[in-house]
Amino acid sequence: MEQLLVQLAIFIIAAFLGFELISRVPNLLHTPLMSATNAIHGIVLVGAIIVFATADDTFTIVVGFIAIVLGAMNVIGGFWVTNRMLGMFRPPVKRVRKRKG
Amino acid sequence: MEQLLVQLAIFIIAAFLGFELISRVPNLLHTPLMSATNAIHGIVLVGAIIVFATADDTFTIVVGFIAIVLGAMNVIGGFWVTNRMLGMFRPPVKRVRKRKG
Amino acid sequence: MQVATFLAYLVAAVLFITGIRRLRKPGTARSGNTIAAFGMVIALVATFLVVEVDAAWVWLLIGVGILLGGVLGAASAQMVPMTAMPQMVAAFNGVGGGCIALVALSEFYQGAAETWVAVISGLLTVVIGSVSFAGSIVAFTKLQELAFTGSVVFPLQQVLNALIFVGILLLSANVLADGAIVEAVGAPFLSPLVSLYILFAASLVLGVLFVIPIGGADMPIVISLLNAFTGLAAAASGFVLGNYALLIGGTLVGASGTILTRLMSGALGRPLGKIIFAGITATATQKGDQQEDREVHDASPGEVGEYLSEEANKIVIVPGYGLAVAQAQGPMHDLMETLESRGKEVLFGIHPVAGRMPGHMNVLLTEAGVPYDKLYDLEDINPEFDDTDAAIIVGANDVVNPAANDPEQDTPISGMPILEVEKAKRVIFVKRSLSPGFAGVDNPLFYDTEKTMMLFSDAKQGLQEVVEAVKSA
Amino acid sequence: MQVATFLAYLVAAVLFITGIRRLRKPGTARSGNTIAAFGMVIALVATFLVVEVDAAWVWLLIGVGILLGGVLGAASAQMVPMTAMPQMVAAFNGVGGGCIALVALSEFYQGAAETWVAVISGLLTVVIGSVSFAGSIVAFTKLQELAFTGSVVFPLQQVLNALIFVGILLLSANVLADGAIVEAVGAPFLSPLVSLYILFAASLVLGVLFVIPIGGADMPIVISLLNAFTGLAAAASGFVLGNYALLIGGTLVGASGTILTRLMSGALGRPLGKIIFAGITATATQKGDQQEDREVHDASPGEVGEYLSEEANKIVIVPGYGLAVAQAQGPMHDLMETLESRGKEVLFGIHPVAGRMPGHMNVLLTEAGVPYDKLYDLEDINPEFDDTDAAIIVGANDVVNPAANDPEQDTPISGMPILEVEKAKRVIFVKRSLSPGFAGVDNPLFYDTEKTMMLFSDAKQGLQEVVEAVKSA
Ligand SMILES: NC(=O)c1ccc[n+]([C@@H]2O[C@H](COP(=O)([O-])OP(=O)(O)OC[C@H]3O[C@@H](n4cnc5c(N)ncnc54)[C@H](OP(=O)(O)O)[C@@H]3O)[C@@H](O)[C@H]2O)c1
């Protein structure tokens, strides 16, 4: 019970943090941001490995293996494609921007 | 140990949340914000009450009592003065602001 | 849980947070992605060190699985064209959702979910994960135009949705009550595990039904929502496994995905509920057949090129959906360079909902080599139009349609802030016809023959011809 | 810990978070404060319900203590003038720090700190809490001008600081090692508890020594820093007590206080380390005696009033430190109303570091009845000066001194962004003399007899006379 409560506390604080982290992000970066957070939830790969490691029946082995493949795709593909996208964001050519020109 | 680790996790996430919450607050509100967060750390009053409640010697009773008085001052005075300050922030008279006029 | 593992997971979580923080500015975004990826590596290594494995073949299979998934993921990530980014994100989100659902299934099979909290979290994980999986795959096929294109509706769709939803609730209760519920309703006994399989299948169907009625243009919002779902499912499985890396990472993604979804639907000017339920109640947007026989100024590439090179000094380019369709980023970049080499000032005005996905236009243009400080967003570009000599609108309509601000008209885009190109001295449209855009609202600017030149052409070809004309002018 | 108590503490933490979120916008700030206060009530009630008390007199004393503290706090909060806000915040921060230090002392006395983590957290709490207490009280007396005004320095101050610091480390080690350390150094045996008392006293002295060398103008930064300290100490005592309300609440304040301190010192254009250590190495600012015999345009209130009512249409008022000293908010508000009743446009330009404390000027002006949408900050007001007819600078110098941007001069304010009043058609200074401000840098604008009118007067009296003059013009 104690553990559950503490997990709840972490869940709530982390949720607020998530909200704060993303508020006011510029439209310019919406697509890469979505793609990167997408890669982060690939952390389920950790769950897949843990479950697979304790597998002792065919069902779990098969299902766990598929889960590992899918999770690895999510993680590696996600970070990779985000990196590719962001690699294209050239830094400004001239330092001084003429906004109100 | 388990509990300590979890507390550490909460501490770290809450610290990030605190940073995010305050970044980009307008100068206009720095004084009330300082005063309100000041009142929030008056939560130590809770600690003072817990310690005082288990007191069974004169030292703890005296020190605990002083702690309660100080803590209550911090909490009640802090929220009160912040409320007074913020009560003076009149809402804008006209809705449409002429910034780039 | 070992202390070292816990600390490693905590470090991973901190790196995720730091990574997301840095993703908020273009200058630091790439390093942010790298930092988050590094956090993932730490979490994985910590997991390897802590799991206890009986036989070597388990390690082997884990390695093969990661390698297989990694190669598939990396290869598709490397080969996907930037225009296909929305479906790529959808696909990766889908596999993540699938992974979570399968993890939860295995846990139930192994009997790992013992407390009622674990059972409820596990059920949530299965349902959300499978909806996210199936929904994302449908979104992928829609965007890739493999199947389900447009808004797919059929009779009694809502009734079916409701039935499946009730069924899922019933099956969940059955799992919780160890098989007692379905029997009580009068049906034959269903063991918790069998209920779970049916639940899994039903959730997949629900995911499909949830997404097929939603039109292609609303797909990015749906993908973002499913992304948040997958994050929540990961957090829920963190509860089940008592794993803090999953808990924190999943929660961060769930919360930030929710906000991102709201930001996006806010930029579209439509509340989230409307997108989802308008999809389900399915009113098709009225498109086309509004071409009128009113007079327009039908300009040739030569005429446009001449005006640009001789009379215009400050030029704002407004790209839209049609640019992505025509893959005209390259010629647009050429146009920028050619004009700049003649001493013109060239800016880009990017509307938040231009393109196929929020922020997508920016990715396309930066890919073509436009530096991101030339990409102005709505608030920054609008004051610039006052002294702009030419606004070139390429494959866009809704985002520049002054009808959105016309209080007399009630259109799907009414109230949406637009790029005020009509304030520029001349307006040049590059599109194939007079047909309106996604919202189906005719644009009065087309018929302003004094101000507007219509260059009827495919965006790619049209821009190439304009570049030629400027060069030879 | 009971489940209900834990949940109540969690709710309190969520209300703190929500409260701080709302404190970021003027429109929602007041409700944010109320929400946070409500969270505090919940945390207190939950604590009352969970503590087990043997005798009724304990409850009585708790009640009396809270009542006493509450009445003292509320009375001072209600009676303090807005100009004295910095010292009020310092005082409340100080009592909070004192409370925490005493709580930690009692815990040690009761032997509650058993694990080494609890001991370390407890030691931190004692030290940080007492430094915060003593430092805040010194800051209070400085600002209230009761004692220690200016920068108090004496010979060998650094040596003394270092000695005390080493002593604190030694005593802490002694507590941790159950009294073994001091003995090993050759001194007589000191029991952990006695070491703790000495530690407590030494920390109080350190707090005093830390703050006395820092000048009054830097005090707000110091108060903000001590505020963050107290938050951290609260978090540390949350570790000791295993209390999540203290842990989360304290951490939030610690982190947000740190950021606030950095924002403030950033606005001042000086790094934090410089403020603290420049205080310790103590170089007095060279003030005064720079009055030159150069010609100025010495204007009468009548002349100023005539110009304002007859030739000026757009007027920007720039208040500074002198306004607060002279308590001239009221007359400034009258001036605004009088000018507005004659159809003039009146704005206020607030420099981030004007006044005695960041954001303090805003509080003073809103108290006098100026609506906050008339208060423009640096970036927003500077473009306005181009078409401003009169900039009235009341009791300010540094924040409008163009010398800050003069690359030839190396002054304490070099590089600080200023309010560019020199772009206005006329500049009117209301101050008592030609003496410069806090930074001691002469202002070339004073001697621009074409543009500048100098109204030599106390701010309150001067503004009152100008109001009269405008009314009778
Ligand atoms: N960005 C998002 O996240 C998002 C999401 C959901 C919905 N939407 C909606 O999508 C719309 C986006 O507005 P928009 O102005 O960018 O686009 P739009 O208003 O939909 O207009 C697109 C235009 O592109 C033209 N076009 C199509 N193919 C072309 C080609 N090969 N060459 C040249 N032109 C071509 C079409 O005209 P022709 O047929 O005459 O060539 C059409 O008028 C908004 O209504 C928005 O609400 C956006």
Ligand SMILES: NC(=O)c1ccc[n+]([C@@H]2O[C@H](COP(=O)([O-])OP(=O)(O)OC[C@H]3O[C@@H](n4cnc5c(N)ncnc54)[C@H](OP(=O)(O)O)[C@@H]3O)[C@@H](O)[C@H]2O)c1
């Ligand atoms: N706000 C903060 O948080 C903060 C913190 C630390 C340091 N500071 C520093 O404080 C300075 C603030 O700049 P500032 O422009 O507001 O003030 P300032 O440059 O210090 O100038 C204050 C002016 O007020 C005048 N004055 C004093 N009493 C007056 C009275 N009764 N009536 C009329 N005038 C009076 C003084 O001139 P006379 O003697 O000629 O009247 C003086 O020139 C900056 O250098 C800033 O770095 C601010």
